[in-house]
Amino acid sequence: MGVAPILDRLKILADAAKYDASCASSGTAKRNSTKGGIGSTEGMGICHAYAPDGRCISLLKILLTNHCIFDCHYCINRKSSNVQRARFTPQEVADLTISFYRRNYIEGLFLSSGIIKSSDHTMEMIVEAARILREEYDFRGYIHLKTIPEADPEIIHRAGFYADRVSINVELPTDAGLTRLAPDKNARQIEGALGKTSSDIIEAKDAKKRFKHAPRFAPAGQSTQMIIGADAASDADIVGRASRLYDSFGLRRVYYSAFSPIPDASAVLPLKRPPLIREHRLYQSDWLMRFYDYRPQEIMQATEADGNLPLDIDPKLAWALKFRERFPVDVNRASREDLRRVPGLGVKAVHRILASRRHRTLRLDDVARLTVSLTKVRPFICTVDWRPTMLTDRADLRKLLAPKQEQLELFAA
Amino acid sequence: MTALQHVKSHAHYTVQLPRSDDFAFWRESARALIQCDIPPDKVAWVEPGGSGDLFASGGMRLPEPPADAPPVRASKRYLSLAANAALHRDPARFALLYRLLWRLQANPRLMEDKADPDVRRVEELDKNVRRDSHKMHAFVRFRQVEEADGAEHYVAWFEPEHHILRANAGFFQRRFASMRWSILTPQGTLHWDRETMREGPPAQKADAPQGDPVEDLWRTYYASIFNPARLKVGAMLSEMPRKYWKNLPEAELIPELIAGAQKRESEMVAAGERDDGVRPESLAAIGEAIQACRKCPIGCLENRAVMGEGPSDATLMIVGEQPGDHEDQERRPFVGPAGQLLDVHLERAGIDRDAAYVTNAVKHFKFTMRGKRRLHQSPTAKEIDTCRWWIEGERELVRPKLVLAMGASAARGMLGKTVSISKVRGEPIPLDDGSELWVTAHPSYLLRLDGEAREKQAALFDADLAAVRERLAELAGQ
Numbered sequence: 001m002g003v004a005p006i007l008d009r010l011k012i013l014a015d016a017a018k019y020d021a022s023c024a025s026s027g028t029a030k031r032n033s034t035k036g037g038i039g040s041t042e043g044m045g046i047c048h049a050y051a052p053d054g055r056c057i058s059l060l061k062i063l064l065t066n067h068c069i070f071d072c073h074y075c076i077n078r079k080s081s082n083v084q085r086a087r088f089t090p091q092e093v094a095d096l097t098i099s100f101y102r103r104n105y106i107e108g109l110f111l112s113s114g115i116i117k118s119s120d121h122t123m124e125m126i127v128e129a130a131r132i133l134r135e136e137y138d139f140r141g142y143i144h145l146k147t148i149p150e151a152d153p154e155i156i157h158r159a160g161f162y163a164d165r166v167s168i169n170v171e172l173p174t175d176a177g178l179t180r181l182a183p184d185k186n187a188r189q190i191e192g193a194l195g196k197t198s199s200d201i202i203e204a205k206d207a208k209k210r211f212k213h214a215p216r217f218a219p220a221g222q223s224t225q226m227i228i229g230a231d232a233a234s235d236a237d238i239v240g241r242a243s244r245l246y247d248s249f250g251l252r253r254v255y256y257s258a259f260s261p262i263p264d265a266s267a268v269l270p271l272k273r274p275p276l277i278r279e280h281r282l283y284q285s286d287w288l289m290r291f292y293d294y295r296p297q298e299i300m301q302a303t304e305a306d307g308n309l310p311l312d313i314d315p316k317l318a319w320a321l322k323f324r325e326r327f328p329v330d331v332n333r334a335s336r337e338d339l340r341r342v343p344g345l346g347v348k349a350v351h352r353i354l355a356s357r358r359h360r361t362l363r364l365d366d367v368a369r370l371t372v373s374l375t376k377v378r379p380f381i382c383t384v385d386w387r388p389t390m391l392t393d394r395a396d397l398r399k400l401l402a403p404k405q406e407q408l409e410l411f412a413a
Numbered sequence: 414m415t416a417l418q419h420v421k422s423h424a425h426y427t428v429q430l431p432r433s434d435d436f437a438f439w440r441e442s443a444r445a446l447i448q449c450d451i452p453p454d455k456v457a458w459v460e461p462g463g464s465g466d467l468f469a470s471g472g473m474r475l476p477e478p479p480a481d482a483p484p485v486r487a488s489k490r491y492l493s494l495a496a497n498a499a500l501h502r503d504p505a506r507f508a509l510l511y512r513l514l515w516r517l518q519a520n521p522r523l524m525e526d527k528a529d530p531d532v533r534r535v536e537e538l539d540k541n542v543r544r545d546s547h548k549m550h551a552f553v554r555f556r557q558v559e560e561a562d563g564a565e566h567y568v569a570w571f572e573p574e575h576h577i578l579r580a581n582a583g584f585f586q587r588r589f590a591s592m593r594w595s596i597l598t599p600q601g602t603l604h605w606d607r608e609t610m611r612e613g614p615p616a617q618k619a620d621a622p623q624g625d626p627v628e629d630l631w632r633t634y635y636a637s638i639f640n641p642a643r644l645k646v647g648a649m650l651s652e653m654p655r656k657y658w659k660n661l662p663e664a665e666l667i668p669e670l671i672a673g674a675q676k677r678e679s680e681m682v683a684a685g686e687r688d689d690g691v692r693p694e695s696l697a698a699i700g701e702a703i704q705a706c707r708k709c710p711i712g713c714l715e716n717r718a719v720m721g722e723g724p725s726d727a728t729l730m731i732v733g734e735q736p737g738d739h740e741d742q743e744r745r746p747f748v749g750p751a752g753q754l755l756d757v758h759l760e761r762a763g764i765d766r767d768a769a770y771v772t773n774a775v776k777h778f779k780f781t782m783r784g785k786r787r788l789h790q791s792p793t794a795k796e797i798d799t800c801r802w803w804i805e806g807e808r809e810l811v812r813p814k815l816v817l818a819m820g821a822s823a824a825r826g827m828l829g830k831t832v833s834i835s836k837v838r839g840e841p842i843p844l845d846d847g848s849e850l851w852v853t854a855h856p857s858y859l860l861r862l863d864g865e866a867r868e869k870q871a872a873l874f875d876a877d878l879a880a881v882r883e884r885l886a887e888l889a890g891q
Contacts, residue, residue: 007633014637032587040588047652048551049663051639052670054648061638071794071830079831080794099627100634102567102592103555183830260642261678273678274642352527359526366528 009086010096016066016077017112019262021225021255023047025058025107025142028164028220037138039101039108041164045142046107059110059144060097064088064125068114072171072182074230076262077114087116090129098137108142108164109133115148123151123159130162142220149185149193156193160200165220165252168193170245173238177231191248197222198249221252228282229275230259234307236300239285243296246289256282281309288316291347292340312402317343320380321398327380328388331362343401344376376401426456426475430507433460433600434576436499443511444485448478453515458507487517490524498538500576506538545575550584552657553596556625560593567594570621570660578603582610597621628662635663641674692806696725699806703776709799711779711792716741721772721807729768729885730813731755732804734822734855735775738787746771751857755819758856758871762878764885770811774818774826775800797825814848814888815841817881820855838877841884851884853877 003009025045032040047056065087066077076083088096097109111129115122126145133139145163147156159166168190172178175187197218204217224245228238242254258274285302288294302319303309310318320327320343329338331353339350352370356362364386368374379388379397428442439458446456487495495510513531517523526532555567567589578596582603585596595604597616604611649667658664693699700720706712719736722745731747739749747755759766774797780787792800804826808816818824825831827850828842834854841849854877859870 007630010630010633011637014634018638018640033590034587036591038589038591040584042584042587044547046547046551049635049661050649050653051635052646052649052667052674053640053643054645054652055640055643056652057635057638060634062634080798082793082795096630100631102589103557103625103627103631104553104569104589105631258643260640276643276645355525356528359522360528362528369528369530369533 004086006092006096009088010062012084012086013063013066013088014061016063016083016114017061017110019076019257019260020061020110020112020146021257022110022144022167022223022253023056023058023061024165024220024223024253025144026220027252028142029216031140033138033140037140038098039139039141041107041140041142048105048107058107059142060100060106060108061110061112062088062093062096064090064093064111064113064122064129065116066114067116069117070115070182070184072185074171074181074227074259074262081262090125090132093129094132094137094139097133098139101139101141106141108139108144110144110146112146113148115150119148119150120152120155123148123155127155127159127162130159134162144220147193147197149190153193153196156197157200160197160204160218161215163218165223166197166218167223167225168197169225170194170241171225171227172231173226173228173233173241174231177233181230194222194224194245194249194251198251201250222249223251223253223255224249225255225257227259228256228279234303235278235282235285235309236303236307238282239289239296239299242282242286243289254286256286277311278308281311281315285309285315292316293337294319313398314343316341317376317398317401328382329380331367331381331383332357342377342380344373344380345371426451428456428458428475428507430458430460433462433502434500434579436496439499439507439510440495442475443514445475445478446511447485447514447518448482449476451476453508453512456508456511458511460504460507485514485518486521487514488521488524491517494524494535494539497542497580498535500542500580501538502575503538509534509538542575542577545573546577546581548657549573549577549581552653552661553585554660554662555594556622557627558622564593567592568622569594569596570616570618571596571598572660573598573600574656576600579612586610632663632666636666636670639670641670641677644671644674644678646671692802694810696720696807696810699803699810703803706776706803708802709796711735711775711777711796714777714779716778716780717744718776719744719746719773719778720776721746721770723770723772724768725770725811727768727770727811728814728888729764729881730770730772730808730811730816731766732816732818732823732826733771733773734820734857735773735792736778737789737857738778738780740773741778741787746773750860751855754860755856758874758878761875762882764878764882770807770813772804772807774804774823776803792822794825794831797822798829801826801829808846808848812846812848815881815885816844816848816850818850818852820858823855824850824852838873839880849884851877851881853881 026043028041030042045058047058049057051057063077066083067085067087068075068077068079071079093109093111100106101108111126113122113126130143130145133143143163144165144167145159147159147166147168149168170190171182171185178185178187201218201221204214207214208216226238226241245251245254256279258276258279260274261272285299288299289296298319299315301322302315309315320341326341329342331339336350336354339345339353340347349371353362353367356366356370360366361384364374364383367377367381367383371377378386379401382388426446430438491513498506499510509531513523513535516531523529524532549571553569553571555569558566558568560566578598578601585594585603586605589605591607593606595602597620599615602613602616604613658667693702703718703720706718719740733747736746737749737751740746746752756766775792778787779790779792779796781790816827818827821831821834824834824837827844832852834852837852841851844850854870854874856874859867859874862870
């Protein structure tokens with residue numbers, strides 16, 4: 001059997017990787033090529049292109065192979081799917097990465113794989129591609145490796161020495177969902193692998209403090225991904241799971257991937273448009289927890305009776321509408337924490353308000369200059385010349401603030 | 414007043430900048446002007462190619478600062494913002510920076526007042542320049558050309574919005590130190606030969622190479638990584654505005670990808686859709702309906718469906734893989750060589766075949782033609798899963814207490830997932846309806862073995878059947 005040209009295989013193996021949500025290439029160790037090799041990382045990742053789906057292309061995101069001995073229902077590459085199969089050698093992946101990198105198309109590589117032969121064999125191949133890049137090309141750009149929880153921890157451990165970031169997918173928000181939709185996967189094994197990598201990262205950081213030449217281990221940390229909308233888990237379940245994952249494993253990010261219809265889908269899955277707005281609301285709530293000090297319980301307070309976040313308004317506004325007694329907030333006196341609770345005020349705007357009010361007493365038009373949109377903020381604040389009389393008591397406040405037209409999913413932000 | 418007394422109050426000064434991005438020169442001039450106490454409305458800043466202030470008297474020389482002039486104060490925040498904002502293409506930027514510097518002398522903490530319009534504006538300029546620099550890091554696309562000496566040279570054409578070229582030389586040098594590269598822009602050019610950076614005059618797009626074979630790979634990647642079910646054109650446009658498209662080789666694909674997205678998505682949904690309708694309510698009706706089943710490719714072959722047979726209230730259900738050549742011809746399960754072997758073993762174990770309901774996980778014979786012979790082919794997992802619809806119907810009607818699945822395909826038909834026979838044989842697996850599943854090898858597996866291996870496997874098979882026989886007796890006694 002002949003091997004298809006690289007162009008044809010790239011088509012298949014990039015297509016198979018398009019359901020992966022992560023694209024981050026930031027927050028790793030600073031490196032450059034002034035003393036040899038090729039590539040650099042300067043803390044901030046760079047999105048080199050954007051696909052029409054609005055997602056950025058920062059890394060060459062591909063699968064080593066889309067052959068798989070596992071049979072997870074939500075996965076296009078599952079054994080029982082009739083998709084066309086292809087594979088790259090580790091050398092081909094490394095060569096492709098380098099030739100894209102030299103032309104400044106990408107920041108580096110995000111390599112994942114279907115499981116061939118065995119989990120160990122597959123993990124070895126993934127590590128080998130990274131080894132070629134680092135050792136033979138002396139590549140200093142970004143590498144993200146998807147590790148396979150079922151593989152020998154020793155091989156996974158090696159991945160951390162080549163990669164900037166490693167990720168292990170928890171796949172589904174609940175164990176029951178995982179058992180039903182990923183019969184070959186095991187929740188305990190996945191958490192075990194997350195835990196092992198988490199302690200490896202801590203250990204390596206500790207060693208780095210003592211010994212200057214201690215090798216770096218996954219300096220951009222680890223992340224995980226779960227699929228949204230393939231099982232019955234509610235947003236409250238998902239937020240709860242995510243916050244436990246952040247706490248237990250020191251994750252950099254939990255990515256949410258709205259389940260999208262896949263060609264040749266399994267019959268047990270919903271065949272409809274991916275719940276993109278829902279995914280967006282979950283990312284917003286993730287943001288509130290990471291940057292606005294919301295506790296997971298508070299996000300859950302913002303959910304509706306069915307445990308899901310409202311789709312028509314963002315979770316911060318939903319929370320504010322439920323706790324109207326906390327508003328209006330006086331922009332000239334309120335604490336940073338209270339200002340951050342105001343719908344429409346971002347971290348930067350709050351910083352600007354705090355800095356400016358040392359110099360002047362803020363009026364409404366000052367606030368207008370410091371924020372993106374005054375309309376959203378106005379009902380929740382007071383200034384020397386503005387007080388939203390009774391507005392927070394209005395029953396139709398939600399309707400006033402929700403986007404005017406019904407938002408089509410197609411054009412959702 | 415410490416400023417020079419001879420400076421007339423109505424005098425205007427023009428500062429001619431040598432280059433549009435020469436912040437160091439501006440800084441020196443501004444420092445001197447402040448020390449001479451010359452207010453912002455008396456100074457015009459003119460960059461190359463700019464016309465400057467109509468009222469400025471171009472010839473007037475800048476005054477010398479007095480020796481005892483106080484030092485000029487500027488906060489760190491101001492300096493870092495100003496250095497970057499000076500690269501903006503807004504002709505008014507230098508005047509703005511000077512006005513702010515002037516005001517900073519009286520109010521050193523002015524930069525903290527984010528609501529001040531001048532502070533706000535300079536922060537805006539800084540933001541625009543940082544964004545443009547970031548887009549340059551992102552959207553420069555090198556094309557490889559071979560030099561006369563055989564060396565590789567990477568050349569890019571880029572059109573920045575602001576005067577950011579020189580300021581970003583370091584980024585590309587640090588990243589591509591071991592490559593020979595050039596970046597050509599309408600404002601100037603940068604050339605790195607792996608040791609030194611050289612600046613050159615403005616270039617034109619035609620000076621840059623027109624293509625690179627790797628771009629085909631890149632475009633293929635770009636088109637394939639796009640998920641049409643997630644189309645969000647607005648999000649893409651806000652990060653990759655159209656003005657950058659003309660120099661991005663992948664951008665030419667965008668209109669086509671957007672136009673085809675909806676169709677591709679509905680195809681994806683349709684391809685996975687299956688309308689199973691209502692399952693027939695008797696074994697006879699299922700037997701009839703499977704004749705017309707074309708849900709998977711096997712049903713479309715030249716074959717006939719084979720229905721299970723046996724008492725409709727059997728305690729034991731025996732499930733094989735699929736009909737073979739003989740079964741297809743006789744339209745009865747397990748009548749070929751494997752069936753005959755099964756009969757021998759069942760008899761040895763003391764299981765009455767006639768009391769059992771015997772059927773297959775897949776209802777049609779899957780084969781390939783080899784000359785005139787139809788050669789057995791194993792069904793795929795997908796085909797088995799599709800056919801579960803039928804065997805589940807048979808199980809619902811017969812309601813056996815024990816199901817014996819023979820071979821991996823039969824086990825998958827029962828469980829919906831693939832299990833290893835050696836790991837699960839000899840133990841009951843509880844099923845959702847309260848019955849239990851026992852798994853063993855398929856008799857055709859024994860047929861393919863010889864000598865010692867066959868004896869060993871036959872013994873295992875017998876042991877499994879004996880265990881089933883024992884369990885059936887227990888179940889009967891309950």
